[in-house]
Amino acid sequence: MLRIARGDSMYTKNDVEVLINNKKLIICGYESAEYLQRIASYINNKIVDFKNIEGYKSLDSDMRNTMMQINIADDLFKVKEQLEEIQQESDRKSSEIYNMKHDLVAARTKLEEKEVEMLQLREEYNELQKRIIQLETERKERRVLDRD
Amino acid sequence: MLRIARGDSMYTKNDVEVLINNKKLIICGYESAEYLQRIASYINNKIVDFKNIEGYKSLDSDMRNTMMQINIADDLFKVKEQLEEIQQESDRKSSEIYNMKHDLVAARTKLEEKEVEMLQLREEYNELQKRIIQLETERKERRVLDRD
Numbered sequence: 001m002l003r004i005a006r007g008d009s010m011y012t013k014n015d016v017e018v019l020i021n022n023k024k025l026i027i028c029g030y031e032s033a034e035y036l037q038r039i040a041s042y043i044n045n046k047i048v049d050f051k052n053i054e055g056y057k058s059l060d061s062d063m064r065n066t067m068m069q070i071n072i073a074d075d076l077f078k079v080k081e082q083l084e085e086i087q088q089e090s091d092r093k094s095s096e097i098y099n100m101k102h103d104l105v106a107a108r109t110k111l112e113e114k115e116v117e118m119l120q121l122r123e124e125y126n127e128l129q130k131r132i133i134q135l136e137t138e139r140k141e142r143r144v145l146d147r148d
Numbered sequence: 149m150l151r152i153a154r155g156d157s158m159y160t161k162n163d164v165e166v167l168i169n170n171k172k173l174i175i176c177g178y179e180s181a182e183y184l185q186r187i188a189s190y191i192n193n194k195i196v197d198f199k200n201i202e203g204y205k206s207l208d209s210d211m212r213n214t215m216m217q218i219n220i221a222d223d224l225f226k227v228k229e230q231l232e233e234i235q236q237e238s239d240r241k242s243s244e245i246y247n248m249k250h251d252l253v254a255a256r257t258k259l260e261e262k263e264v265e266m267l268q269l270r271e272e273y274n275e276l277q278k279r280i281i282q283l284e285t286e287r288k289e290r291r292v293l294d295r296d
Contacts, residue, residue, distance in 0.1 A: 001197070001201070001219060001222075002215070002219050003201070003203065003204075003215065003230075004207060004215045004218075004219045004223050005213060013156060019198070019215055020217075020218075021214075022244060023209070023214075025214065027218060029222075031221075033168075035225070036218075038220045038225070039218055039222060039225060042221055042225075043217055043218070043221060044262075046265050051149070053149070055151065056151075056275070059152060061210065062175070062213070063152050063211065064212035065210070065216075065217070066152060066168055066169075066173065066213075067150070067151065068213075068217050069151045069191055069213070069216050069217055070150050070152075070168075070175060070184075070187055070188075070191070070261075071150050071199065072149060072220040072221050072224060073187045073190055073191060073218065073220050074150050074177075074179075074187060075185070075224050076188075076190075076220060076223050076224040076227060077187060079224060079227045079228055079231055080227055081230045082231055083159060083227055083230060083234065086231065086234050086238055087234055089238055090234055090238040090241060092235055093238060093242065094241065095240040096245055097241060097244055097245060097248065098243065100248045100249070100252060101246060101248070103253060104248060104251055104252050107255040107256055107259060108255055109200065109254060109261050110259055111258055111262065114259065114262045114263065114266065115160055116263065117264055117266065118265065118269070121266070121269055121273060122269065124273065125269060125272065125273050125276065128273065128276040128277060128280060129276060132276060132279055132280060132283065133278055135280065135283040135284065135287065136166075136283065138287065139286065141289070142290065143241055147191075
């Protein structure tokens with residue numbers, strides 16, 4: 001949680017001075033100075049946006065502050081919704097990857113089996129070829145004998 | 149953007165009455181009543197948390213409001229960081245899916261090629277078998293002739 005220091009007495013090296021709505025204040029937290037400055041300028045930009053809105057100036061300081069709070073919370077809730085959507089999309093992709101890994105293993109296993117089957121058939125094929133050569137040689141020799 | 153209505157005069161069917169920090173106020177926006185009530189209770193829960201923190205009570209109303217704003221913005225920035233991480237993870241998964249699709253197509257194409265090759269070899273194998281039967285039949289007939 002970020003806290004606001006009351007005066008210079010609480011100033012430590014973790015504290016960062018920022019300007020919000022033209023007021024200097026010291027934020028205490030474990031975040032980097034750069035991060036806290038980003039938060040300050042995010043709020044300041046929102047104040048600029050609000051000032052262009054009809055009716056904002058007639059709100060009292062308390063209502064202006066509440067309007068700021070509900071609008072930052074609105075941004076937060078919108079990002080949370082986006083986060084949920086992307087989380088679901090990411091989960092969906094995970095199960096797609098899981099299924100594809102399974103399909104890929106299946107296809108590669110089938111390919112390996114086919115290669116083994118092919119190798120066996122080729123061996124048998126070679127045996128048949130040898131047998132044919134043997135039979136044809138035999139036949140040729142017999143014909144020679146027959147002619148003699 | 150969410151606005152705060154000034155008094156009952158601006159009450160329309162899009163407006164919703166909420167209670168923030170024990171004060172009734174009317175929020176105008178295009179969001180559902182349920183959504184706006186969730187925002188109100190998120191802020192009210194934060195007020196409860198703050199009240200347990202040393203030093204909060206001695207802050208003036210303006211500083212309390214600013215503390216609320218920077219803490220809601222802190223929540224927002226933290227969720228944004230999460231969103232970025234999950235987005236990167238989701239992008240990484242997308243390229244994994246892309247690569248796996250490619251691998252799967254490659255494996256399936258190779259499998260199809262093997263099947264065609266196998267079919268051809270089997271045909272040739274059958275031809276060789278026929279040739280052997282032919283040669284062996286010839287040899288058998290010749291032997292019968294020889295014996296006679």
